Amino acid sequence: MEFRFSQDNLDKIKDILKKYPTKKAAIMPVLYLGQDQNGWISKEVMTTVASELEITEEEVFGVVTFYTMFYKKPVGKNHLQVCTNVSCMLRGGYDIYNQVKENLGLENWGVTEDSKFSLEEVECMGSCGTAPMMAVNEDYIENLTKEKVNEIIESLKSKN
Numbered sequence: 403m404e405f406r407f408s409q410d411n412l413d414k415i416k417d418i419l420k421k422y423p424t425k426k427a428a429i430m431p432v433l434y435l436g437q438d439q440n441g442w443i444s445k446e447v448m449t450t451v452a453s454e455l456e457i458t459e460e461e462v463f464g465v466v467t468f469y470t471m472f473y474k475k476p477v478g479k480n481h482l483q484v485c486t487n488v489s490c491m492l493r494g495g496y497d498i499y500n501q502v503k504e505n506l507g508l509e510n511w512g513v514t515e516d517s518k519f520s521l522e523e524v525e526c527m528g529s530c531g532t533a534p535m536m537a538v539n540e541d542y543i544e545n546l547t548k549e550k551v552n553e554i555i556e557s558l559k560s561k562n
């Protein structure tokens with residue numbers, strides 16, 4: 403399905419471009435706007451971003467696939483990214499990941515039926531000193547335990 407930026411976001415892109423020396427340099431904030439509008443970075447979002455910034459789709463793809471902040475598939479209202487890279491793994495990252503899987507009944511990239519939660523296993527998110535960790539949307543939650551994970555999920559379940 404075709405993706406077009408809203409007029410509001412086109413205006414924001416204009417302002418963003420004023421802050422960067424080249425259009426290509428603005429790729430991160432423009433992608434972020436695309437994700438904000440669409441909910442995730444679909445192929446159509448990448449095509450539109452490439453066109454807006456006059457760069458190739460491959461250049462956009464390279465950035466999207468490198469950063470965990472860009473969602474490559476549809477996600478739930480609360481997207482849980484659990485790190486299982488080395489530091490987190492050594493401090494129980496897989497216990498945390500499995501706890502989330504079990505609590506929500508999800509596999510990697512799964513989304514709950516009510517679209518309230520989704521799960522993604524990720525590589526290092528740069529918070530190794532406070533491992534194990536996960537992100538709920540843009541918030542990092544660190545020094546996790548299995549009990550803490552359940553508390554967080556139950557608290558999110560009780561919210562809208």
Ligand code: FES
Binds near residue numbers: 487488525528530535
């Ligand atoms: S290894 Fe998990 S945040 Fe770095």
